[in-house]
Amino acid sequence: MTLISAALLAAVIMAAFIFGRGLAFSRGGAFSASGVSGRAHSLPAYHGYFAAWAVGVATILAAFIGWMLRDTIGFEVVAILVIVTAGAGFVVCHQLINPDFRARNFVETFVKMALFLCSGVAVLTTFGIVLSLVFESLRFFEQVPLLDFLTGLQWSPQTALREDQAGQSGAFGAVPIFTGTFMIMGVAMFVAAPIGLLIAVYLSEYASKCTRALVKPIIEILAGVPTVVYGFFALLTVGPAIRGFAESFGFSVPTQSAIAAGSVMGVMIIPFISSLSDDVINAVPQTLRDGSYALGATRSETMTKVIFPAALPGIIGALLLAISRAIGETMIVVMAAGRAANLTGNPFEAVTTVTVQIVSLLTGDQEFDSAKTLAAFALGLVLFVITLALNVVALLIVRKYRERYE
Numbered sequence: 001m002t003l004i005s006a007a008l009l010a011a012v013i014m015a016a017f018i019f020g021r022g023l024a025f026s027r028g029g030a031f032s033a034s035g036v037s038g039r040a041h042s043l044p045a046y047h048g049y050f051a052a053w054a055v056g057v058a059t060i061l062a063a064f065i066g067w068m069l070r071d072t073i074g075f076e077v078v079a080i081l082v083i084v085t086a087g088a089g090f091v092v093c094h095q096l097i098n099p100d101f102r103a104r105n106f107v108e109t110f111v112k113m114a115l116f117l118c119s120g121v122a123v124l125t126t127f128g129i130v131l132s133l134v135f136e137s138l139r140f141f142e143q144v145p146l147l148d149f150l151t152g153l154q155w156s157p158q159t160a161l162r163e164d165q166a167g168q169s170g171a172f173g174a175v176p177i178f179t180g181t182f183m184i185m186g187v188a189m190f191v192a193a194p195i196g197l198l199i200a201v202y203l204s205e206y207a208s209k210c211t212r213a214l215v216k217p218i219i220e221i222l223a224g225v226p227t228v229v230y231g232f233f234a235l236l237t238v239g240p241a242i243r244g245f246a247e248s249f250g251f252s253v254p255t256q257s258a259i260a261a262g263s264v265m266g267v268m269i270i271p272f273i274s275s276l277s278d279d280v281i282n283a284v285p286q287t288l289r290d291g292s293y294a295l296g297a298t299r300s301e302t303m304t305k306v307i308f309p310a311a312l313p314g315i316i317g318a319l320l321l322a323i324s325r326a327i328g329e330t331m332i333v334v335m336a337a338g339r340a341a342n343l344t345g346n347p348f349e350a351v352t353t354v355t356v357q358i359v360s361l362l363t364g365d366q367e368f369d370s371a372k373t374l375a376a377f378a379l380g381l382v383l384f385v386i387t388l389a390l391n392v393v394a395l396l397i398v399r400k401y402r403e404r405y406e
Contacts, residue, residue: 009073012369013056014052019051020097021047021048022095023047024043024046024048024103038378040100043104043109047097050107051097055093059089062082062084063079064110137374137377139377143371144378149172149174155175155176157371174354176343177286177344178354179356180341180353181353184262187261188266189266191266191270192266192306193273195266196271196274197274201308204278205281220271222270223269223272224338226267227330228335230265230331231330231336234261234332235335235336236371238260238264238336239257239336242260254350256335256338257350258351261335261337265333265401275316276321277314280314280315280317281308283311288306289302289306291306316394323390328387340352342349354380358380361375
């Protein structure tokens with residue numbers, strides 16, 4: 001039923017566009033081959049867009065109101081209401097469309113309103129996320145002090161159901177979680193940053209057009225692979241390989257470790273760094289290259305002493321965006337690094353991250369007002385602040401770069 005209604009609505013809007021455009025042609029005088037009229041204020045296409053907008057909005061509003069009152073007035077009355085409203089829209093357009101009607105102004109105003117609403121949706125969504133996290137985090141900090149949460153060295157959110165059970169109050173020190181998060185992120189960037197930058201340098205400065213057209217899409221396919229696939233690869237291949245390699249030297253390393261998760265995550269974010277850095281390097285004006293070559297510099301010297309410094313702000317922005325992507329990853333860490341909140345600096349041990357703990361805390365039947373459940377919102381708030389700060393810094397750096405070289 002919904003699909004049929006959408007198809008009928010699309011047909012009505014298309015009919016309105018054709019009706020408005022045809023009416024403008026019939027009333028607007030003779031148009032030249034270029035579509036410019038000496039009499040009409042707006043082109044016929046604008047009149048068509050105006051008719052489609054007017055009839056479409058009126059029909060959608062009538063359908064929405066009728067759907068809300070369907071139990072009271074019945075579907076037959078709803079259908080009649082929609083048909084009458086659409087017909088009234090055609091009549092109004094028939095009366096308004098003439099050579100002097102400023103259809104272009106109405107259409108441009110409508111487009112501006114639509115763009116403003118789209119921007120408002122993004123802003124309101126962010127605002128809603130922040131409010132939901134803040135309110136629930138405040139409830140958590142009423143039970144657990146903020147200083148203990150940010151500086152505590154033990155994370156054990158399990159709370160007892162009876163007074164005689166151990167760990168009744170739980171331990172909510174988030175330092176081990178954030179340590180594991182930044183450790184895995186560091187391993188990922190250690191893998192992705194040099195490889196991604198070298199790929200970008202090769203594709204932008206050394207590869208032929210044919211090689212670039214072939215290699216770049218293949219590399220970008222990595223960004224489209226689901227993260228759960230990377231998690232399986234890390235758990236079944238990379239983790240056992242690292243463990244076997246360490247055991248050959250007499251060391252004991254678990255299958256799930258920070259280095260296994262971080263290395264696979266680094267492979268996953270290589271396309272982010274390589275694609276963004278490649279675009280930034282290509283945006284450097286060709287005149288800088290030509291001037292360097294004219295002074296006798298080689299291609300390598302031009303790359304290291306001219307192009308790379310010029311593109312450095314944009315490259316830093318790409319790295320910061322990749323860091324934000326690595327911090328927010330969940331599936332790879334769950335499968336390859338485990339859930340143990342260990343406070344360690346050894347990347348060969350199992351650790352956990354903020355996103356993994358959020359999933360663990362909100363999974364299963366839990367009391368929503370318990371400290372264990374509310375801890376997920378506190379972790380989410382801190383992670384949101386960190387990620388937002390990184391994104392803001394990255395955008396500021398990229399903006400500065402664009403203002404300088406555009």
